[in-house]
Amino acid sequence: MKKVYIIHENSEWTIHLTKRLNELKVPYEEWHLDRGRLDLSKEPPEGIFYNRMSASSHTRGHRFAPEFTAQVLAWLESYGRKVFNGTRALQLEVSKVIQYLELSKHGIKTPRTIAAVGKEQIVEAAAEFAGIPFITKHNRAGKGLGVQLFQSIDALRSYVEGPSFEEPVDGVTLIQEYIQAQESFITRCEFIGGKFIYAVKVDTSEGFQLCPADACQIGDLFCPAGDTVEKPKFQIIEGFNDPIINKYEQILSATHINVAGIEFIRNSTGEIFTYDINTNTNYNSDAEEKAGKFGMLELAKFLKHELNQLAED
Structure with missing residues (x-):
């Protein structure tokens, strides 16, 4: 039987969706990808696949869930399976740098941002903002990771050299103009x-x-x-x-x-x-x-429609 497959790493965030799928009598299966195995010699099951992998997975002890998900998505897509929020979506989810580049490409204004690796490089990047307030944030974020507001370079230096500095999981800190x-x-x-x-x-x-x-x-x-x-x-x-x-x-x-x-x-x-x-x-x-208005209900309806379309093909 063809199903909706939900790819994720946090059941607390999917329970609202599965409740709606149950209401609509949509068959589904959850793939919790904080760990697992991927046999490249086997074909994926028939169905549609919805990726809900999160950039903040490491804060829940699922450090490599996005990396494993990237391999699973590549496998699904190589077999032509219908994937919603596939490989490209995951790339944007785990990198604000990629998000901002894509937004700018489409003429959408973003705050001025400098990416830096290394504590001294973070301080040097902040100097580019010429005395105006700026914030720091993690490139691979979610949950507001690493967000701090600074009024001066000295305050930033004290932060990055002090015990409260949060090292980004991918090593990339963003320095961004404060809006x-x-x-x-x-x-x-x-x-x-x-x-x-x-x-x-x-x-x-x-x-x-x-x-x-x-x-x-x-x-x-x-x-x-x-x-x-x-x-x-x-x-x-x-x-x-x-x-x-x-x-x-x-x-x-x-x-x-x-x-x-x-x-x-x-x-x-x-x-x-x-x-x-x-x-x-x-x-x-x-x-x-x-x-x-109910987002998860609309999402469940969307997935049901797509599954029905697949069944008719």
């Missing part, structure tokens, strides 16, 4: 089947916690302190319509990415800077319940 937002929020645009489904306003006043399923507290250095009025962290924006959506859909089509969450921030003059393509996107249940 001062109009208000303390970012916007995350969600896409399924390469098409826009909704945008989420994410409050960053209490820290840059962007992942709805696995919130990441970066701390008070990154964003200004919020007010005392309690408000939801994630809010779906009704009727969101901006020309940036067309550009995002174009880049997803060009890179063969079917499911993604793309994040941007507006500076003080309203200009959009895009800084993340998340191909292992998650959804916030509270925000969806209020808006009556």
